[in-house]
Amino acid sequence: NAGVMQNPRHLVRRRGQEARLRCSPVKGHSHVYWYRQLPEEGLKFMVYLQKENIIDESGMPKERFSAEFPKEGPSILRIQQVVRGDSAAYFCASSPIGGLTTDTQYFGPGTRLTVL
């Protein structure tokens, strides 16, 4: 009965490198959300994906950030040319097939990104 899995749990990158964060949703869940949490702050929505589709990316920076949720495999949040301001905890959440009664989001343990 695995919940949402994220890896790596901790990631250290130097400025200018790429960060790749992975999220495996709860088995059977086809909706994935990514949130960013800066130190001492709340979670901010970044992007919402269904299998092979980006539904809402209104919270994602226009440059350097991208996300995907392929037909097979985990969802990936990719940050190119990282800067110190990207240091944060990145949480993935999943929910079952969309519908008014299936809306609960289950969060993963997060990936803590540190940019040196």
Add this chain to the structure above:
Amino acid sequence: GENVEQHPSTLSVQEGDSAVIKCTYSDSASNYFPWYKQELGKRPQLIIDIRSNVGEKKDQRIAVTLNKTAKHFSLHITETQPEDSAVYFCAASKLTGGGNKLTFGTGTQLKVEL
């Protein structure tokens, strides 16, 4: 877009006392209001949620109330215990059947003292 404000930012209570955390939201179309508990370095965990068609929901020592007219909702924890110490986040969203983007409050650090 939706904006959620949360108060207080820190709350200290004695064990056994009650704790109340309040949130207001701006978008009258929001209809789903979950509360998450986050312990240090851990994932946010859903503790209770409420939909706009009800005014109150209770689960053991935890209750949530919703006032749609005033656009505010509150979390009530009774008989607090040291293990209730954590950061609590409220959130709001519009359930449309096509997604559930959550807008979070800034969090309340609850400390239950012995």
